[in-house]
Amino acid sequence: GPGAAPPPSADTLSVGQDRAVGRALRAAVGLGLVPYLPPGVGQRPGPPAPPPAPPASRGARLHAATAALAELTEHPALGGPLLARHLGLLLAGLCLLGCRPHRGVCFFQGVSEAERARCREALRHILDRVYQPLAVRELLVLQGRPKQVPKTKPALVRAPAWLRRLCGQLLSERLMRPNGVQAVVRGIMEGTGAGGTGAEAAAVDWRKCDTVAKILASCPQQCLSLEDYYRLVCPQILDLLHIQDKLTARQFQRVATTTLLTMAKEHPQLAEKHLLQPMLAPLLRCSETAGTGWCLTLLPVLLLGSLQSVLGVVFSLYSFAKQNVSYLRSPCQEILLWFLEKSEREVSLAVLEGFAGLNSSVRALHPRCRFCVGSEGGATVAVEEAISDEDEALYQKVSSEQCHVENLVELLSHCQKSGLAGDFFIRCLKALTQVAAEDEAASNSAVVPGGSLLELEQYHAEQRRKLLVLQLVATLCESVSDTVFTDVAQVEEFVAATLQRACVSPARGPGAAAEVQTLTMAMGLVAAMLGGAVQLQSSDFAVLKRLVPLLEELTRTYPEPLTQELAADLRIAICTHGAFSPGTVGAAADGVLGKKLGKGAQSPAGIPGEAPSPRGGRTPPRHGRSSPSPAPAGLRELLVSAYDPQPPSRAAALRHLSSLIMQRDPEALRLQEKLLQVFLENVQHEDAFVYLSAIQGVALLSSEYPERILPVLLARYRDPAQGMEDTAAAITRMKLGEVLMRVTQALGDMVFKYREPLVQAFLRGARDPDSALRASSLSNLGELCQRLGFQLGSIVQEVTSCLTAVAKTDPKAEVRRAAVHVVVLLLRGLSEKATKVLQDVLLDLYRLLKHVVVAEPDGATVLHAQLALEELDTALEKKIVVLP
Template sequence: MAPPLKRVVEALTELTQPGEAWTAQSSQENVLRQTLCHNLLALDQKLQQDSNWATLQQLREQVISQLTWAVRSDDVVWNFVSEVLVQLLCLKQTMIELLVQFVPPKPNPKSPECAPALPPDTLSISQQKIVQTALQFVVILGICPYLLPGVGTPLRCRSDFAATVEKLVCYLASPRGMWRLHVVTMALLDVAQHSSLESLILTRHLGDLLASLCQLAYSPNKYHLNLTSEEYSHQEDREKQKGLTDAEQHSCQQALRNLLDRVYQPIVVKELLILQGGTKQMAPACVGKTRTFSQTPSWLRRRCGQLLSERLMKPNGIQAVVRGIVEGAGTGIAGGQSAEAAAADWRKCDVVARILASCPQQCLSVEEYYRQVCPQVLDLFHIKDKLTACQFQRVATMTFLSMVKEQPELADKYLLKPLLAPLICCLENKGESGKQKTRLGRRNGTKKEMVEGSRQVGTVIVEESELTCCVDDIYKVYVVGNDPCSKLLESLKAVIPAIFSLYCFTTRGVSHLRSGCQEILLWFLQKSEPPVAMLVLKQLAGLAQSSPIIHPLYHFTAGSEGGVKLTVKETVSDEDEILYKKVSSEQWRIECLAQLLSNLQENNLTGDFFIECLKGLTCLAGETDDRLATSRSDGLPELEQREQQLVILQLIAVLCERFGHLILNNTVHVIEFVITTLDRCCVNLMHQTEETVEAQTLSMGMGLIASMLGGAVQLTSTDFDAMKPMLPRLEQIAVLHPDPVIQELASDLRITVATHGAFSTETVVTAAQSTMGNQNKQDDKPTKSSHPKETCPVTRSQRQSPTSHSVGAMEHGNMATPGNSPRNFHQILQIAFDPEVPTRAAALRTISQMVRQRNPDALSNQEKVLLVFLENLKHEDSFVYLSAIQALKK
């Protein structure tokens, strides 16, 4: 029969109670020794003489008979530790027997809300404190003194009492100490087999147990015996050697593995790092004092590294390692934490990322490590706890980027492709339809089931949650990580068509994916090389073939939680409806592309793309020549050529309407703009397709160059280098153009450009003044002129249109100034047919503003407004040149 639980607790209280006040001459070590001796004698007297303690005495003798070590020796400290261990073993046995005899009462149906009765082995709070005190005595007196230098936290850095124990116990690094360390450690592990006692032991003393087991299992062999357990036939032989056998050492290794597996893994990681020497925690008594730590032995650092690697390779090992290192360290990053502390936390996250990206030595191969770890790295992006999500995402992002840099091929296989898989499913790669079907079949069932299911309208190919998770993860890796290495840019480029299509769909309604898609697209365009970014823009606009493309059988639909899902779309047989959907879809894509470019106005990419679109107009100028049309469209069929030409015109119109003069945001853009005009004119001249509008276009283009050379902008050597391609084009115009005035101006401009503005004729100066709207202003600066002219082509055109002075008024919206602008809507419509390019462009802009503002005159004359815009579609430059002039005036 087991003694009452309180009797065992009373025995522990008797052992751990403070002693009487001794003489002042006694040292702290002597006081501690006398107190331990006094408590042992007091407990022994009660056990031997008091009948109330007889049951406990019987249990004590039973426990001692099963021990493999002697309880009594000539060392008072060891006798005390042994007695406390015996009482803890008695406590464990008592709790087990009480629980076996316990029969829980049946619940009362009349009071179901009442809590169930506690089992009899439950310790009260006061009893737990007594047990904790006893455990602390065992650890400080029975484990810490026998640890090697550098193993665990030194006694002197724990508390003043522990520092006193260090002076009392001097068995460091001896065979006798190793044997005693083994006895105490295994006894504590035995006590910890009970769940209630396990929590009391491991919550406070896990680090000491790990240090003890590591030393017992892996310390150098000079502290162990090279004998087997069979060679110890008698207890006295063992007492003489006081070492560990091979069997005991192996049992310690097994106990260490079991302990590591049963404890919460983040705590294990944290304790192993401390044991390895990565972190030193000071006790309160040591604050403000200088403490010197012994260096961690090399064998212990290696062993801890191996144990940490084993934790890493286990299921959810990545999360355990991250939690053990950074969890709780940066909860104040969002607020209340100093900048220095926050920076230290981020640096810690970066260190953890470098550790995770490195393959451990225990792993068979790097690929095997990536295969096991990469899915766990992706899972770190999805931590729900807001307090630790920022740190986990930081670690995941940095680990992701480090792996991509160190092993690009393996990272592409195990990180990038799984990350981008939902978007890849949205695309159709030419020549890979079989692989696509196989991949989708693995996601949704067998290949046969996939083929049959894909024919059903509304079948979900990619779930809403998958697309949302994919976009969020891409944003965290690419945009937040902001490390534009070539592998990342290459992988993202493959799914840009899907992201842009998703962006176009989300702009039609309300979706939380819109901002993420936009940020990803902008990041890619800003970080890519200009030729790559330009190619991607042309592909998104439909000006170049893109591979892969959006799968023709699928389309995006709205999800139930504000996201988007990919489903099988309905097949349409009506050709007119198909054409309508295609045209409206392309129109919307162009609008979305312009919206995207509006966020890149400070970047030169928008202007470069606009110039690239203007270069496409050169194909229109030479379309009468089949050979030229074929060469400039890369062998595309005639229908596709026409479609691209319409897309180019539509792009130019949308870009001009949205950006105006802001689209040409530097001098080089204006120069390239004029060069495209000269190219188009040269093609017309070569094929004799020049029309009136081309003469006006050419006149305005050369006027822009004249304005730049005349001082409208401060030209640099780079600007003059950009003008060099004009020289052969101006020479060709001077030779082939039928108008002698334009011939002369082209020749004079060629001379001025070739001399970098050192030589300028009166014709060039007059053309510059006319283009900038300063016809009545004469330049006071004398100019060198070998061929002075009385007129220029620009002034001749102005005499043909008495309304040319209304350009500035209409551009500023001043429609009521008498004599300078039309007084009513019908006059504006007449000016929209004016042969003067700036006048016509200003009128068209004014009409556009009136339509947007729902002006009554414009709404009542919708048919006339439509005819005006249809008529001006063939004069594509009407939307452009006034913007170029305003770009020079900025």
């Protein structure tokens, strides 16, 4: 009929015929080849071979059988089974007849030179047309082990030297062919797990990977030039990194990386030219300057030096991946952290400064290039025209610098244990001190920049660098804590840099807040060490004594009296090796370490109540200060300290109040309304230590008394204090949103009782005029949906209507992106239940996502929408499958 399969060709074998052919081939090989092969040539483990034929007729009979089987390989139906099952023995016969040296005339009686030449030709022909990994594997088997394993049973005779040399030559020819590298790798690795269920087991076999790498890194004798061999083989080695098959990709990548390391060790110049530069070429093309070659002799220097040329582009790619959904974030972070940890400290610090734009040690991304969202979470590079609008160009430049600084600080958070973060912080503080000194000198001289264009450009570049230093220090002060310092010497260097800056230029101007915060943290660190947080030795006091001149100068010159008093007391404590420690030193230590806050509280610097010792472990206080639970008078003192003008003292008081709530102190719980008022007023404070401490206190109170506290918080979130500026009100509401999210986390399953007022509050925040608050509210809404297990009940339509309106009409891309992200969370969290829970709004969500994919200009938002559509498609497919 018309739907029937086409008839098979005349050469196609049936199942019975295939079995008959297999038996015939086994008989032909077993009777025509095996008895005539000498020991060590094609010998396989198994039953003993038949008795050998008489020497006089062995060569002629072997030639007759081999020639017949070689001719049979050309048959379309019989050649496949023969080559698949008996290739090794056929190759052994051809090698023996065509290539064995004339050491005795007995074996070659009846075989002419012409017949031997035809055997050599047949050998080459079969090796060229057969599946190359199979040819490689059979040649390796034919070549045999380099040494006989004593425990092999039955014992195998080692292959003769002429056969081992011949197989090595034939293997080299396989390697030199197009795609020969992959054929050799597959020939060795296949059958040991590659492409099968044992791939994971074989992937960890480093010895096999090392063996393959040594084979690939060694130039064969047939190749006349080492550089010609590298030119031929290196592109194929790089191709191994792009294997798509997941089962074999790990093995191939390990072989490729091991080969690269071996080649770089043995011939660094050629490896640089043919391996590293082609591998880094896409990143080099994106940098501002073209790459240049260099001669290196040490492997670590070679790899680090090659990588340094593209680090600027990798960091830009890391910043792009941080802002978008991309799998490239982790690889980029691993590369950057590996370089920073393996390089010399000065090189790492210079590279970090290059990332921040303070020097040109790294090649930045070309100004005309930018990264765009690619397929499957990747990235592509697009070349843009220069922006003609100067204001827009300036905005893009400032935004890019801010993003780079924030991502740099995020990267540094992973480098705290090595001390790199602390060293970089100190370097930035020294740069800020230099900036302050230059500004002081410039204000005294009142020099106006010269009139030439070059001088004006240099002046603007210097001003830009000063602003970058100020921005970097401010961001570091907000984001890192005193735990970045890993030893006493590093702490001393940090404090010295801070004190020098305070002596040169007391806190004023645009960076005053960051400078005051840094100064209080620095002096509190010294006070904490003197107060017993660290077991100080005499050598440590010798280091700390370097601070005495600076503290003395600060006592004379700093305008703030409390800071002068603390500096004088610290100088006394250092000079007496802590034997005399005035009360101000203890208060400053409590402000940084929160030593009186109890075991569960956290200090303003983000570390536990007792600071970890730089030498490892924790040590008890040397002076044995203790603070029992306060009486009502002590509680009143804490309430007064909660309004202290010094941020450390204020934060310490707030943390102490929080610890009293955790301990369910009766007096503190009786004054819960007063404490709530204190915490809410401090939430509005600009200092991060203060408002984070206040947020913690409000969250603790709310978890203890949700019925009383949550309505107050929701009312404040909806309507902040009257008379407050719009920007300040939005910031306060975002902080209250953080409080609400902490409360929902603490409530656990009880959060369902407050589901509707919480959702309503965040929906209202999503319509606020401030774009940052809108995005924050949507983010909180998504997190709340996760806390609720996506059980929204009757308000699901209101939520989806709000998300639809925001995603379609909001003018800010980050807000639209947040709305679509909430849709992704809903669909992903509900999974198979999405079609049931969202059945009334599913069509609206589908139309919304299609609209975003078609009309949204923001690439990240489009990617979120595509992910949501995939989740929706998966849910619908599962729904269709289960339908009867």
